[in-house]
Amino acid sequence: MRKKLNRTMALLLAALTVLSMSGMTAFADAELSTTPPIVEDGATEETPSDAITPPGIIDEIPSNPEGETPSEPESEGEAPVAPEQQPEPLPEENTPSQPEALPEDEPAAQPEAELEVPMAELTAVNNPIDNEVALRKALEVGGTVKLDDNIEAKSDLNISKSVILDLNGHALSAPAVLVDGSDVELIIKDEQAKTAPQVSDDYTVTYIAGKLEVKKEVIAANGAQITLESGIVSSTTNIALFAMGDKTGSELIPSVVTVNGGYVIAQEFAISAQGKGATIHFNGGVAEARDNAVIAGNGSTGYGGTIINITGGTLIGHIQSPGYASCGVYHPQQGILNISGGTIYSENGCGILMRGGELNLTGGSIIAEGDAETTGKVGDSRVVVSTSGVIFDADANYYDKENVNVEISGSASVSGSKSSVAVISNNDASKEQITITGGTYNKSPDEFVAEGKTEVAITRSSRTVYAVGESIPEVVKEAQPGDTISVLKGDDVSGIPEGVTVKNETGSDITVNGVTVPNGEKIEAPASSTSSSSSDGGKSFAQRNSDFWEEVRQSIEDAKDGDVIKVNAKNYDRMSWTVMRELERNEGVSLVIRWNGGEEIVIPAGKAQSSESTRIYWPLSMLEELYAEASLTAPETGKPSTPDKANPSTGR
Numbered sequence: 013m014r015k016k017l018n019r020t021m022a023l024l025l026a027a028l029t030v031l032s033m034s035g036m037t038a039f040a041d042a043e044l045s046t047t048p049p050i051v052e053d054g055a056t057e058e059t060p061s062d063a064i065t066p067p068g069i070i071d072e073i074p075s076n077p078e079g080e081t082p083s084e085p086e087s088e089g090e091a092p093v094a095p096e097q098q099p100e101p102l103p104e105e106n107t108p109s110q111p112e113a114l115p116e117d118e119p120a121a122q123p124e125a126e127l128e129v130p131m132a133e134l135t136a137v138n139n140p141i142d143n144e145v146a147l148r149k150a151l152e153v154g155g156t157v158k159l160d161d162n163i164e165a166k167s168d169l170n171i172s173k174s175v176i177l178d179l180n181g182h183a184l185s186a187p188a189v190l191v192d193g194s195d196v197e198l199i200i201k202d203e204q205a206k207t208a209p210q211v212s213d214d215y216t217v218t219y220i221a222g223k224l225e226v227k228k229e230v231i232a233a234n235g236a237q238i239t240l241e242s243g244i245v246s247s248t249t250n251i252a253l254f255a256m257g258d259k260t261g262s263e264l265i266p267s268v269v270t271v272n273g274g275y276v277i278a279q280e281f282a283i284s285a286q287g288k289g290a291t292i293h294f295n296g297g298v299a300e301a302r303d304n305a306v307i308a309g310n311g312s313t314g315y316g317g318t319i320i321n322i323t324g325g326t327l328i329g330h331i332q333s334p335g336y337a338s339c340g341v342y343h344p345q346q347g348i349l350n351i352s353g354g355t356i357y358s359e360n361g362c363g364i365l366m367r368g369g370e371l372n373l374t375g376g377s378i379i380a381e382g383d384a385e386t387t388g389k390v391g392d393s394r395v396v397v398s399t400s401g402v403i404f405d406a407d408a409n410y411y412d413k414e415n416v417n418v419e420i421s422g423s424a425s426v427s428g429s430k431s432s433v434a435v436i437s438n439n440d441a442s443k444e445q446i447t448i449t450g451g452t453y454n455k456s457p458d459e460f461v462a463e464g465k466t467e468v469a470i471t472r473s474s475r476t477v478y479a480v481g482e483s484i485p486e487v488v489k490e491a492q493p494g495d496t497i498s499v500l501k502g503d504d505v506s507g508i509p510e511g512v513t514v515k516n517e518t519g520s521d522i523t524v525n526g527v528t529v530p531n532g533e534k535i536e537a538p539a540s541s542t543s544s545s546s547s548d549g550g551k552s553f554a555q556r557n558s559d560f561w562e563e564v565r566q567s568i569e570d571a572k573d574g575d576v577i578k579v580n581a582k583n584y585d586r587m588s589w590t591v592m593r594e595l596e597r598n599e600g601v602s603l604v605i606r607w608n609g610g611e612e613i614v615i616p617a618g619k620a621q622s623s624e625s626t627r628i629y630w631p632l633s634m635l636e637e638l639y640a641e642a643s644l645t646a647p648e649t650g651k652p653s654t655p656d657k658a659n660p661s662t663g664r
Contacts, residue, residue: 147184151175159184159222171198178203179222179243188228194235194266200224200274202243207641209275209298213596213622215328215357217298219244219275229254232267235289239270240297244277252278257287261314265289271325273297280304282327285347288317294354300328304339304390306356311344311367311391311410318347318369322354322376329358337361337388337397340378343369344391346412351376351424360386363401363428367393368412371402373451374422377624378402384429395436401426401453404446406437418446420457423483425626427454432478450482454625458500466502470495470628477626488512489554490586490628497537499524508537509554561588564603573600574617576644581607586629595620602644607632614642 142161154173165186181204205221338361360382
């Protein structure tokens with residue numbers, strides 16, 4: 013009888029336990045239904061392993077209801093039961109068990125359907141990024157991470173999923189940022205940045221935008237990519253953006269840093285590529301180094317195999333360390349440096365310093381400014397360099413010096429206070445590692461001009477520009493009577509406007525516009541068969557272009573502060589450098605240009621481009637790009653200028 017009573021009580025307790033656990037399970041499922049499922053290991057297609065759970069949910073779900081552990085069954089001292097008489101085992105006390113079938117009035121609880129919410133969206137909606145914890149959780153998930161406040165991270169930020177980081181006008185600081193993995197990309201932007209960085213005539217940068225500031229660097233490693241679209245990336249110590257390849261040189265690790273816009277600034281290297289496969293694409297924006305070089309590699313053995321492409325934007329180099337020189341691009345490693353556009357400015361130093369690798373310079377402007385007698389060290393070499401545009405330093409004796417190859421061609425513009433192009437070497441054969449087939453220069457690159465190429469010097473108002481090869485036609489057609497063209501190399505020069513003085517300084521006879529000119533002689537250029545003429549007094553197009561812009565220059569000279577000069581340039585699409593210089597001098601005058609080739613160009617008062625020693629003219633297509641966001645505003649008030657201040661249109 014006692015045994016039957018004990019068994020009945022035990023069965024009743026078991027049933028009550030089952031009903032209690034059924035209700036607990038339904039409660040837990042209801043809590044989890046608002047989030048993706050929690051996965052520890054072994055994720056399935058339905059439950060991705062990177063699913064995010066809002067804060068607090070995990071802590072609310074105990075691993076065992078009531079926090080109790082299973083207990084052993086009590087024997088109550090009963091004698092063993094024979095196998096044929098042994099009853100069904102009873103559930104252990106406080107241990108959840110699942111019966112074969114629940115009572116009809118208590119159906120099994122069914123989990124609700126999972127929410128189909130993208131991870132990036134869930135992060136943005138449910139978790140405002142206004143503190144370090146929220147930021148790290150968002151970076152773990154990936155997708156778009158938009159800052160809602162300034163954040164200071166106490167330790168390094170590690171990014172292993174692709175992230176679009178929108179600074180949103182805020183500041184994010186961290187010791188360092190590591191972007192790691194071949195399929196991982198970090199895109200940095202600031203949707204609140206309304207304009208691109210502005211660079212003044214003295215190369216001071218003005219830019220209002222959110223900032224990512226690190227003490228060390230933002231690194232792309234193991235094939236990762238970092239792209240800066242807008243915003244500021246700053247390092248307080250050394251490198252700001254760092255592409256890290258394979259530093260052993262044994263394998264290719266294509267880690268990439270791309271700058272399309274924004275502003276990069278660092279104490280030393282703004283951007284660096286080190287190791288095989290490390291790549292830099294600098295397409296726009298501004299990069300600045302307070303000390304040392306703006307873009308740099310590493311001259312240690314094994315750190316080569318890099319690729320650096322510069323197509324636009326502005327690099328600004330300064331120097332603070334006594335005994336050292338600034339540098340725009342420092343290339344001591346084996347690798348390829350391609351420059352087709354942009355401006356590289358070095359204050360009291362060199363523009364480009366090659367101690368290893370290959371340089372292909374086909375466009376852009378290289379400006380090395382400072383005292384011509386200024387010298388200083390770059391990197392860890394004892395060799396000092398001068399304020400020159402492009403330098404090949406063989407005496408530093410870096411491992412790849414024998415393979416250095418420098419080629420300058422196309423429309424490249426190179427200027428330096430000491431020299432435009434120079435070699436530092438005790439071996440004259442090192443000069444053969446530099447070849448010039450094109451470009452313009454403020455000082456003669458005579459000793460590097462390729463065999464068979466023509467070099468000329470154009471002097472106007474005591475200012476001389478040197479042009480080589482394919483750059484000559486564009487330069488000489490801007491010459492006008494009163495200018496002097498000295499032919500230094502070559503045997504045939506054509507397309508020179510009629511009436512321009514031409515000197516033969518080649519050492520042998522030459523042909524000028526089809527007329528033979530003996531060595532040492534000079535002539536006024538006859539009409540060229542390649543120069544177009546018209547009914548306009550028989551003047552060539554170049555002469556008419558020059559006359560038009562001279563009228564514009566005169567109008568600017570005669571204008572008063574607040575005046576707006578409006579002109580219709582039609583197809584006169586090469587504005588003389590004298591016009592820009594006049595705008596510099598008369599800084600209260602604005603210029604508006606309509607032309608056949610593109611959109612209206614507005615050069616506001618006080619916004620003239622600084623003079624460039626090698627520039628003869630400003631293509632209107634370039635000015636259209638430079639002043640794409642400019643408008644007529646009064647500098648003092650920021651209000652639009654009144655139209656009644658405009659002068660009558662100048663043109664033909």
